[in-house]
Amino acid sequence: MKKKAVINDTPVCQVRMQAISDTMSILSGKWKFHILGTLIEGDKLGFMDLLREIDGIGTKMLSKELQDLEMNHLVSRKVMDTKPITVEYAITEYGATLAPLINELAKWGIAYRESVHGGE
Amino acid sequence: MKKKAVINDTPVCQVRMQAISDTMSILSGKWKFHILGTLIEGDKLGFMDLLREIDGIGTKMLSKELQDLEMNHLVSRKVMDTKPITVEYAITEYGATLAPLINELAKWGIAYRESVHGGE
DNA sequence: GGAAGTACTTTCCAAAAGGAAACTACCTTA
DNA sequence: TAAGGTAGTTTCCTTTTGGAAAGTACTTCC
Numbered sequence: 405m406k407k408k409a410v411i412n413d414t415p416v417c418q419v420r421m422q423a424i425s426d427t428m429s430i431l432s433g434k435w436k437f438h439i440l441g442t443l444i445e446g447d448k449l450g451f452m453d454l455l456r457e458i459d460g461i462g463t464k465m466l467s468k469e470l471q472d473l474e475m476n477h478l479v480s481r482k483v484m485d486t487k488p489i490t491v492e493y494a495i496t497e498y499g500a501t502l503a504p505l506i507n508e509l510a511k512w513g514i515a516y517r518e519s520v521h522g523g524e
Numbered sequence: 525m526k527k528k529a530v531i532n533d534t535p536v537c538q539v540r541m542q543a544i545s546d547t548m549s550i551l552s553g554k555w556k557f558h559i560l561g562t563l564i565e566g567d568k569l570g571f572m573d574l575l576r577e578i579d580g581i582g583t584k585m586l587s588k589e590l591q592d593l594e595m596n597h598l599v600s601r602k603v604m605d606t607k608p609i610t611v612e613y614a615i616t617e618y619g620a621t622l623a624p625l626i627n628e629l630a631k632w633g634i635a636y637r638e639s640v641h642g643g644e
Numbered sequence: 645g646g647a648a649g650t651a652c653t654t655t656c657c658a659a660a661a662g663g664a665a666a667c668t669a670c671c672t673t674a
Numbered sequence: 675t676a677a678g679g680t681a682g683t684t685t686c687c688t689t690t691t692g693g694a695a696a697g698t699a700c701t702t703c704c
Contacts (some may be wrong), residue, residue: 421579422558423633424626430636434692437544445537451651459541462693467652474598488701489651498639505632506544510623513543515621516550545680554662582663587682608671608680 427505430476435461435469441506443479443495449492480503547625550596555581555589558598563599563615570610598622 431438434456442457443449449457455466470493473479478499482492551557555578560578563569569577575586590613593599598619602612 416618419634420630421558423637424561425633426636427629427633429555438541439546441541441544452649462695463652464694465692466672469541469694472537477619484595487651488648490650491652499660501635502632505625505628508541509547510543512622512625513547514539516546517543519618552661572679582665583682584664585662588662603681606680610680611682625696 422434425464427482431477431502433469433472435508436473437506439466439469439473440495440499441500441510443493444500444506448492448494450492452465454493550598551622553589553592555585556593557626557629559586559589559593560598560615560619560622561630562624564615564620564623568612568614570612574613591621 413501428481431440435443437460438461439454442454451470454470454514455463456463458466470481474481477496480492480494482494484490486494551560555611558578558581559574566577571586571590573580573590574590575581575583578586590601591598594601597616600614600616602611602614
């Protein structure tokens with residue numbers, strides 16, 4: 405009889421793999437985690453604030469990624485009627501549920517750095 | 525005086541953002557999480573096993589991503605001298621430290637599905 | 645009236661990512 | 675000796691991603 409590994413055939417694993425795909429497709433791209441991370445730290449930031457905070461991002465990407473995040477209800481956008489019109493971006497209650505994930509991401513990255521420079 | 529949000533200027537945040545970049549660059553691409561997730565569930569899988577388990581992946585991508593993961597010590601590769609040569613891929617001890625992150629990813633994705641179909 | 649600040653959008657382009665199919669290579673079974 | 679299974683590699687092509695720069699629009703300050 406032929407041995408066949410079929411762990412992925414169980415409904416549990418199918419769901420799990422699908423869930424990972426879902427999450428990654430919502431959080432895809434180079435900047436989403438940075439934007440979310442920044443908005444989780446400091447709440448209510450303007451477009452130019454975010455542009456300054458997030459090192460290396462340009463206006464096109466920031467604008468596009470914010471729209472994506474807003475569409476998925478992770479970030480809120482509120483136009484204020486101030487003298488020069490300003491916009492307040494903030495993390496939503498739902499977006500805040502990503503905090504544990506982002507923390508794991510950061511935690512692992514920090515441990516990785518330490519393991520690379522381990523001997524020093 | 526001009527109000528400037530400078531939350532990202534603190535060393536803590538710099539490190540945090542850098543850590544997120546590090547993690548995401550190591551785990552970049554469409555397939556890394558799927559491969560790691562599969563290897564965390566079932567240990568010791570052959571190339572063809574993985575090809576069957578991971579729905580949609582092709583040989584080129586699987587081969588390339590496995591090399592990346594091996595280079596970063598997240599996955600081990602052992603050539604067995606069986607009749608038709610086989611290769612055993614397994615998660616390393618270090619790779620297993622990604623389990624909490626992958627669990628968060630899966631957990632959030634499952635919750636997301638539920639929130640979308642919330643009313644039903 | 646011109647500079648500067650707000651918040652974007654648009655265009656144009658280069659690089660990276662990824663898929664399909666074919667090919668290599670070696671071994672076993674029928 | 676042909677088929678089928680192991681484990682890949684290579685080529686060619688399309689799609690996706692993302693960056694730089696310029697443009698839009700409106701307002702306030704000097």
